Amino acid sequence: MSGFAAAIAAFAPRLPLAVAYSGGADSTALLRACAARWPGQVHAVHVHHGLQAAADDFESHCRSVCAALGVPLVVAHVQARHASGQSPEDAARRARYAAIAEVAARDWAQGGPRDVALAQHADDQVETMLLALSRGAGLPGLAAMPAQWERDGLRYHRPLLAVPGPDLRAWLAEQGVTWIEDPTNADAAFTRNRIRAQLLPTLARAFPSFRATFARSAGHAAQGQALLRELAETDLHALGVPPTIAGLRALSRARRANVLRHWLVSVHATAPSTAQLDELLDQLEACRTRGHDIRLKVGARFVRRRGDVLDCYNPALSDST
Helix, strand or coil: CCHHHHHHHCCCCCCCEECCCCCCCHHHHHHHHHHCCCCCCCCEEEECCCCCCEEEHHHHHHHHHHHHHHEEEEEEECCCCCCCCCCCCHEEEHHHHHHHHHHHHHCCCCCCCCCEEEECCCHHHHHHHHHHCCCCCCCCHCCCCCCCEEECCCEEEECCCCCCCHHHHHHHHHHCCCCCCCCCHCCCCCHHHHHHHHHHHHHHHHHHCCCHHHHHHHHHHHHHHHHHHHHHHHHHHHHHHCCCCHHHHHCCHHHHHHHHHHHHHHCCCCCHHHHHHHHHHHHHHHHCCCCCCCCEEEECCCEECCCEEEEEECCCEEECC
C-alpha cells in the first residue's frame, strides 16, 4: 500500500466530510480519494480569492470536476488583499478560514459537514518549518502545522502530512487525472516557492529521509509547546488575570516569559516580539519599589503597571484586563 493510500485508509473524520478544493494537484488527490472512500458523504468548498485573472478558470475547473464526481460544491468569493504589514499568504489564509466558516453556517447548518479536510502534505510541513527557522521562531513555529484542530465550530484535518508531494502527483498520473497549476506557485518572489524549488531538492539529495525526520522534529516541538501551554495556564491561574507583579517576579525568567506570552496571546490576542518580551522582562526585574513604573508597547496594545498588577490595554478602546 502506498503512503497516500495508507494515509486515506487511516483517516477517520466524522461524516459527512467537506474537502477544501482549490483544483490543484494536492486537493484534487484528496477530494478524489475521499469521494471514492465515502460515496455520497463528501462535499467540496472552493474559495475564489479574486486575486488573479485565472481565478474564474479555477472555479470553472472545480465545478466541472465536482459535477463529474457527483460531489456537491460550494464556491465562496472573498477579497483576500493583504493589509499594510501583512503577508499576502497570511491574508489569503485568514480569508479562506473565514469563508469556510461562513459556508458552514450558511450552507451546512442542518446536518452538513462539521469536519473539513485540507490537503497540505509532507513537503508543505517541511517548508513551514524552514520558514519558521528563517524567522527565528520558537516552539510554536517549529511545531509547524497541526494534523487536527478546531476553529469556528469546525474540526479541521490534515490527513496527508506524512505523504510527500511527489507521491500525490504520481497517484494522479496513475489515475490519468489532470489538475490545474496556480501560476503564482512558480513566482520566486514568494519565499515558500524558493524553498520548494531550491532547498527541497538539495535536502532530498543530502538527506533522503528528510521529510520523515522533519515530521518527527515538528512532533517533538508540538509536544514541548503543549507542555509549556499547560504550565502557562497553571501559572496564570495562580497569578490571576491581570497577573500580579509580585507573583511574576517570584518566577524564573523563563517561566515568567512563558506565562506573559500566554497571557498576552490568550487574553489580549497580541503576540509580543522577542525584543518586546525581553524589554518587559527587564522592566519587571527592575520593578523593586511601589513607585517604579512599567509601560511598553506590544502590537496595538500597551502593557503598564497598575498598582500591584500588570495592565494590558488598547489606547483606541481604552480597555484593560
